[in-house]
Amino acid sequence: MDFYVLTLFPDMVETAFKTSVIGRAVEEGILNVEAVNIRDYTNERHGKTDDYPYGGGAGMVMQAQPIYDAYKAVEADLGYKPRVLYMTPQGKPFTQADAKELAVEEGLVFICGHYEGIDERVIEEIVTDEYSIGDFVVTGGEMPAMLMMDAISRMIPGVLHNEDSAAYDSFGDGLLEAPQYTRPETWNGRKVPPILLSGDHAKVDAWRREMSLLRTLKRRPDLLEKAVISPKERRFLEEAANDEGDEADNGEG
Numbered sequence: 561m562d563f564y565v566l567t568l569f570p571d572m573v574e575t576a577f578k579t580s581v582i583g584r585a586v587e588e589g590i591l592n593v594e595a596v597n598i599r600d601y602t603n604e605r606h607g608k609t610d611d612y613p614y615g616g617g618a619g620m621v622m623q624a625q626p627i628y629d630a631y632k633a634v635e636a637d638l639g640y641k642p643r644v645l646y647m648t649p650q651g652k653p654f655t656q657a658d659a660k661e662l663a664v665e666e667g668l669v670f671i672c673g674h675y676e677g678i679d680e681r682v683i684e685e686i687v688t689d690e691y692s693i694g695d696f697v698v699t700g701g702e703m704p705a706m707l708m709m710d711a712i713s714r715m716i717p718g719v720l721h722n723e724d725s726a727a728y729d730s731f732g733d734g735l736l737e738a739p740q741y742t743r744p745e746t747w748n749g750r751k752v753p754p755i756l757l758s759g760d761h762a763k764v765d766a767w768r769r770e771m772s773l774l775r776t777l778k779r780r781p782d783l784l785e786k787a788v789i790s791p792k793e794r795r796f797l798e799e800a801a802n803d804e805g806d807e808a809d810n811g812e813g
Contacts, residue, residue: 561716562592562667563709564634564642565702566627568609568674570595572702582710585719593709596634602626610675620675624682627671631686634669643688644669645708647701648677651690654708658691662708663715670709672701734787736780738771773797778804 565573573595577586585591599607603625610620635641643665652658662668671678671687683690693704713719741752755767776783777797784797 561590561663561665561713562594562638562642564594564596564638564667564669565672565705565709566596566598566630566634566669567672567700567702567705568598569672569700569702570597573706576706577709581719582713585713585716588718590716590718591713594634596630598622598626598630601629601633613676618676622673622675622678624679624685627678627682628685631669631671638667640666642667642669644671644686645689645691645705646671646673646678646683646687647693647704647708648673648690649692649695649697651692654691654693654704654711656711659708659711660715662712668712670701670705672705674700733772734783735772735776736783738768738775769793770796774800777801 567573573593577583577591577593582591586593598609602609602623604623609626610622613619613621631644643662645662645668647670691704691708693707698704741756745752745757753767755763758764773789773793773796776787777800789797
């Protein structure tokens with residue numbers, strides 16, 4: 561997978577991908593991350609890449625020309641038209657399903673905006689997908705892009721040495737992950753659930769699935785609408801929800 565990040569701050573991107581699992585994948589040649597400095601492609605003096613918005617208003621807007629020329633250089637390097645992702649609060653909320661879909665691409669280009677955004681005309685010209693990482697605004701697109709790249713990378717074979725890790729991630733099956741424990745067996749008076757010490761893998765898997773369902777019900781019930789759940793599990797959740805309601809009515813919990 562080739563990641564090309566069009567940015568005003570290439571050091572920010574390059575530094576982030578030198579460590580941990582992603583850094584190892586880059587060293588092993590599974591991932592290639594290229595930070596493309598948009599300022600290198602401006603026709604303006606002194607590396608200027610922004611200007612005042614037409615119609616007035618606060619802030620500055622990134623110009624179309626340097627972004628477009630930076631993209632065309634990447635396209636020429638790749639030899640094909642890649643998907644181009646633009647991070648914006650107006651975009652589609654990025655999900656685990658999107659990470660899986662994008663992970664099959666040969667290469668992806670990320671455009672990182674700043675100030676009041678970028679000229680709409682370059683969005684219309686080259687952007688294929690617009691994504692948001694949440695209903696809030698950050699200073700630039702670099703951090704959202706890096707979050708997306710990390711999530712996408714985990715879906716690429718070879719990035720995680722234990723391929724099962726991604727399968728058990730939260731959202732991997734539409735649910736939140738079950739709680740995890742490690743040594744010591746007792747810490748601060750709190751014990752590891754006995755089922756996890758039983759050695760019975762079938763029972764452990766069943767317990768984790770149950771905990772995953774309950775945790776999703778309590779923390780993110782909206783996810784249950786799209787999660788793949790059996791009729792038996794659906795009944796289990798209905799009973800759990802009713803039990804919680806009864807406790808609330810009794811003033812408990």
